[in-house]
Amino acid sequence: MKYIINLNVIFDPDSRVLTLKNDIQQSIELSKPATRLLSELISNNRVNLERDDILKNVWEDYGFSPSNASLNNHISELRKAFTNLGISKDIIFTVPRVGFRMDAEIHPIQKAIAEPAPSHEIPTINQGVKISTNDAPAEIGEPKDRGSLYLSLKKHRMLSFVLALLLLLTTLIGMTTLIHTKKESISFLVTHDKCSIYNLNDNKPDKDYTAKIIKEMTEEGIDCSREDLDVFYAEAHPDNDRLRVRLLAACSKIDATRYKNCLNYKTVE
CATH class of the missing domain: 1.10.10.10 (Winged helix-like DNA-binding domain superfamily/Winged helix DNA-binding domain)
Incomplete structure (x- = not known):
């Protein structure tokens, strides 16, 4: 519903x-x-x-x-x-x-059953736009209030944000796929249900490190019981030891060398 x-x-x-x-x-x-x-x-x-x-x-x-x-x-x-x-x-x-x-x-x-409008009614599309029943051109009204202008500005800002986010995700997916094709640059950690987990860092992980990755996968809703996934994990401290950036990438496999899609999860602490 x-x-x-x-x-x-x-x-x-x-x-x-x-x-x-x-x-x-x-x-x-x-x-x-x-x-x-x-x-x-x-x-x-x-x-x-x-x-x-x-x-x-x-x-x-x-x-x-x-x-x-x-x-x-x-x-x-x-x-x-x-x-x-x-x-x-x-x-x-x-x-x-x-x-x-x-x-x-x-x-x-609730799902409504659509009924055809009576022929004498004038159909209306959105606010301020009216389709005439004669040969006169359609009338386009002015925005009713400042709220419409504000919403339009927010729409443009939202579009810019979405485009930037898509560019970032495309870059991350490309990097993940490239890394996966170069087996020497990643290290296999463990198999969890149907997921194969790989480490993108150069460190030598221990059991606590692996358990932390599985916990973060669970918190992000990555379900390893239903689908074969390759999961990549990376951790970085770009400025200092108090700032930590984590990246999880869960990729659905088509075959041994190709992916259908990858979902990326980035956390900054």
């Missing part, structure tokens, strides 16, 4: 997508944990949810290891998604010493 939030954003749990109601080109794909988290918040709208209950219902019940850090990260992911789609008012609140609460106007979207 889909939901409409604050009469402006449509949430589809099946496709894991948030979409602007009046502009389907503006959409954001959520991670699997963030999708489960938003579904839990919607089911308990305007109710204070304790952290332990959220961790159990969103992570533990699905076989994943819960952690407060992962919960905070995915709360942040949801807040950023709503902000990017034009919901400036914070609808996910932190309840001190308790957990979180969602406070929004939420309506489930």
Whole structure:
């Protein structure tokens, strides 16, 4: 079932997508944990949810290891998604010493049966554009308020952000594929269910290092029980020892030398 939030954003749990109601080109794909988290918040709208209950219902019940850090990260992911789609008012609140609460106007979207419009009605496309029934040219109205101009500017900023993100992901995927074709530049670590895990660093990992990678895979929702995946892990300290950048790349295999697609997860701490 889909939901409409604050009469402006449509949430589809099946496709894991948030979409602007009046502009389907503006959409954001959520991670699997963030999708489960938003579904839990919607089911308990305007109710204070304790952290332990959220961790159990969103992570533990699905076989994943819960952690407060992962919960905070995915709360942040949801807040950023709503902000990017034009919901400036914070609808996910932190309840001190308790957990979180969602406070929004939420309506489930029922599937409607389309009926042909009567012939005497004038069809309308969006706001300010009217299709005439005679030979007169269509009338195009001016934007109704400053909100329309603000939304247009946000759309352009969002488009620039998406293009930059796609460029970054394309670069990361290309680097991962290139590294995979050069077996001497990576080291195989361990097989976890159907996943083969490789280390992109030069260090000699121990059992704790491998366990940490598997834990991070679980927190990101990488499911090794369903699909053969090659998982690549890299860790770097670009400025100093206090800043750490982690990269996970999970690639679906076509055959021994080619991949169908790769999903990249980057974390900066």
